[in-house]
Amino acid sequence: MGHRQFLAVDRPLRLEAGGVLPGYQLAYETWGTLNSDASNAVLVEHALTGDSHAAGPAGPGHPSPGWWDGLIGPGRALDTDELFVVVPNVLGGCQGTTGPASPDPDGKPWGSRFPRVTVRDQALAEAALADALGVERWALVLGGSMGGMRALEWAVTLPGRVEALLVVASTAAASAEQIAWASPQLHAIRADPAWRGGDYYDAAPGEGPHRGLGIARRIAHVTYRSEPELTDRFGRRRQAPGDARYAIESYLDHHADKLVRRFDANSYLLLTESMNDHDVGRDRGGVGEALSRVTARTLVAGVDSDRLYPSYQARDLAAALPGSGEAAVISSPYGHDSFLIETPQIAGLVKALLD
Numbered sequence: 001m002g003h004r005q006f007l008a009v010d011r012p013l014r015l016e017a018g019g020v021l022p023g024y025q026l027a028y029e030t031w032g033t034l035n036s037d038a039s040n041a042v043l044v045e046h047a048l049t050g051d052s053h054a055a056g057p058a059g060p061g062h063p064s065p066g067w068w069d070g071l072i073g074p075g076r077a078l079d080t081d082e083l084f085v086v087v088p089n090v091l092g093g094c095q096g097t098t099g100p101a102s103p104d105p106d107g108k109p110w111g112s113r114f115p116r117v118t119v120r121d122q123a124l125a126e127a128a129l130a131d132a133l134g135v136e137r138w139a140l141v142l143g144g145s146m147g148g149m150r151a152l153e154w155a156v157t158l159p160g161r162v163e164a165l166l167v168v169a170s171t172a173a174a175s176a177e178q179i180a181w182a183s184p185q186l187h188a189i190r191a192d193p194a195w196r197g198g199d200y201y202d203a204a205p206g207e208g209p210h211r212g213l214g215i216a217r218r219i220a221h222v223t224y225r226s227e228p229e230l231t232d233r234f235g236r237r238r239q240a241p242g243d244a245r246y247a248i249e250s251y252l253d254h255h256a257d258k259l260v261r262r263f264d265a266n267s268y269l270l271l272t273e274s275m276n277d278h279d280v281g282r283d284r285g286g287v288g289e290a291l292s293r294v295t296a297r298t299l300v301a302g303v304d305s306d307r308l309y310p311s312y313q314a315r316d317l318a319a320a321l322p323g324s325g326e327a328a329v330i331s332s333p334y335g336h337d338s339f340l341i342e343t344p345q346i347a348g349l350v351k352a353l354l355d
């Protein structure tokens with residue numbers, strides 16, 4: 001429990017954009033025990049640079065403690081004395097699940113040949129994990145940001161398999177603004193000469209497209225926080241005497257340095273484009289029509305200071321989801337990243353939905 005496991009899926013996955021993956025591996029972690037009628041399983045979906053390690057301390061293969069540790073564990077909102085909590089790493093990612101850095105059937109890294117993957121494909125890929133674990137119907141599927149997109153796709157694509165749904169700081173379809181913020185990030189990586197068209201896996205250690213990925217993370221990280229928070233925390237301060245950088249620049253450098261040490265640039269591109277492509281209404285007669293398929297008990301929450309996924313998107317989503325009440329508001333100065341920081345508020349939402 002709480003250590004990384006792997007599921008090998010040996011059948012082809014036909015992808016929405018037309019490609020095929022001949023097979024794939026999913027990395028996942030679980031906490032708690034599946035009960036005899038498999039009615040206590042919860043699926044937790046991570047965001048862009050998250051992974052399967054949602055709970056527990058740092059350890060081998062996990063440089064950081066679980067990203068929703070405050071939520072998952074004995075006596076916590078996702079009480080692992082009662083619930084069986086499952087967290088897969090997303091398809092196309094780089095933390096154990098098949099992605100561009102993984103070997104193709106000939107044993108060479110996929111690199112530029114890895115097919116385009118949508119959020120819908122990612123949810124369907126995870127259905128194989130539910131099957132393998134013996135979970136026909138999740139008691140709850142939840143996630144924030146990109147994880148919220150995946151949770152929503154589960155509830156629309158496989159409505160009979162989702163009893164309750166919690167979507168935090170996310171949207172039914174990526175907006176022009178969200179695609180706009182992603183655009184310079186994609187360009188930054190592709191403009192890095194070390195990216196080499198996506199086939200850089202033979203580069204010496206430290207010589208991959210780290211500059212491009214670091215620039216992408218700096219741009220993204222600004223959008224993850226709020227303007228008042230940055231003003232309060234950093235203002236116009238310089239980082240240190242003799243350091244020409246402003247403190248905010250040093251902060252962004254730090255987050256860029258941390259990401260390039262743990263994340264693959266091609267996965268960043270792929271996942272960013274899957275978020276750009278996210279639209280639950282695609283080929284389903286539009287967003288309203290798609291959301292009308294959802295049978296789960298639902299709760300949607302937005303963050304009042306989120307400039308990347310503004311809270312009106314949560315309100316619109318809640319209004320269009322059958323049976324969902326008004327969107328909940330997470331009140332926080334921390335912007336989009338509040339879904340990772342304000343765990344007591346998320347815990348309240350989980351409890352409200354489960355009770």
Ligand SMILES: CC(=O)SCCNC(=O)CCNC(=O)[C@H](O)C(C)(C)COP(=O)(O)OP(=O)(O)OC[C@H]1O[C@@H](n2cnc3c(N)ncnc32)[C@H](O)[C@@H]1OP(=O)(O)O
Nearest residue numbers: 046047048049050051067224247248250251254337340341
């Ligand atoms: C679900 C998932 O998908 S995400 C997986 C986890 N997410 C991430 O790692 C994303 C990147 N990190 C983050 O977004 C945030 O750190 C969060 C959301 C995880 C936590 O937010 P907070 O607790 O508010 O952390 P904050 O953004 O202030 O960052 C703290 C770090 O910045 C560093 N820092 C703060 N000020 C400065 C500065 N002026 N110069 C350099 N570094 C600085 C701190 O030392 C600390 O470093 P550490 O994380 O290596 O210990």
Ligand SMILES: N[C@@H](CCO)C(=O)O
Nearest residue numbers: 047048049050145146
């Ligand atoms: N900090 C989060 C934000 C994206 O939603 C991440 O890196 O996954």
